[in-house]
Structures are given as C-alpha cells and as structure tokens.
Amino acid sequence: AINIFGSDACMMGTYEMAAILSHHNIDYYVASEELEPGTGWYYTGFLNALKEDPSIPDETLCGSIIDTFMPKGLENTPDDYLTLSAVKLSEVGALKESMEQFASVMSGTLVDGNLSAVRRGRSRMYTFGSFADGSWDMVDLGAVLDDYAQFDSATAAEARRCLSNAVVLSSQTNNLDKCCGLSI
Secondary structure, three states, X not given: OEEEEEOOOOOOOEHHHHHHHOOOOEEEEEEOOOOOOOOOOOHHHHHHHHHHOOOOOHHHHHHHHHHHHHHHHHHOOOOOOOEEEEEEHHXXXXXXXXXXXXXXXHHHHHXXXXXXXXXXXXXXXXXXXXXXXXXXXXXXXXXXXXXXXXXXXXXXXXXHHHHHHHEEEEEEOOOOOOOOOOEO
8 A cells, every 4th residue: 555646746736647546555646736846846844754753644744745845846936836735545536426427517518519618718727837838738627617617517516526525735826826736
C-alpha cells in the first residue's frame, strides 16, 4: 500500500490521473493543476515534519507538503501562478460515477445543438499553463461543473459534491480564479 503518491511535476493534478490512481492501493494523491516552478516542491519542509513525527497522519503530511510548497514556490517569482492539492483516492469512485452522468448530460447537450453555448462557456475558463505557450487545454473541473450546470443543475451539483469530498486539501495563489484542486 502507498499512503501518499505525490507528483512533483507540472499540471499533473488532473481528474484523469486521480481516476487512474484510484484503481490502486493508494490513499492520497498530491499534485498541481498548474505549472510548477523549476525548484519544485520544498522537500526539506515536509520531510522535517515527518522526521519530527514519523506517525504524522497522512492528511496532515499532505497539508505540510502543500503549506511548505506555496511560500517557497513564490520566493523567486512572487507573482507566479501556483496550485497544489491533495485528493483522497477512496472518494474518486463516486466522483467518477457522477462525472459519467455529467458527461452523458453534456453529450446530450451537444446533440441538442448547444455547441455554441458550450464553446462560450469554455472560452471563459482559465487554461492552466496558458501563460507559458498556450498549447495546453486543461481547465479547472469545478469551473466546468459550475459553468455547465446551466444544462442540468442537479447532475452538476452531485458531481461538485463528489469533487468536494475527493479534494480534501487545496491551495492556490491569489492571482487565480478559485480552483477546486483537479483539472480536466
């Protein structure tokens, strides 16, 4: 069993990665929706917390990873865009079920001729990594659910509830719109 699977790499805090990892014996997944600074995580900070208390609860250690990353990541570039979150993978199964329902609604929405409304909604969403070269197409899952709730508010609300249960800790810089902790 793996207690915490961390991805100290750019844009790995995705719904898709959480869904894949949820099929394995892993408790928590820590990753960023956004690009990460070249220095990556601040290992000294959270490893010292683990050294001081080897029995530190997993969720508390996830919080230490996040809490030490954010200020260290802003040291060299104070106006950087940063995110980091912890996902409880045992909650991702319910999220996957609700997302399948939501995908079905969105598929019907497109069949019903609402492509323009879907496209307009997507154009308003922040694209992670976009300030680097614009070649990415990852957006915050919460933003997707919030914007497309117009097509089926109950299904979007259920997916949002499951998302909130799965993302147990999340932090971001103030220069970003509110992020939920997973992109899609």
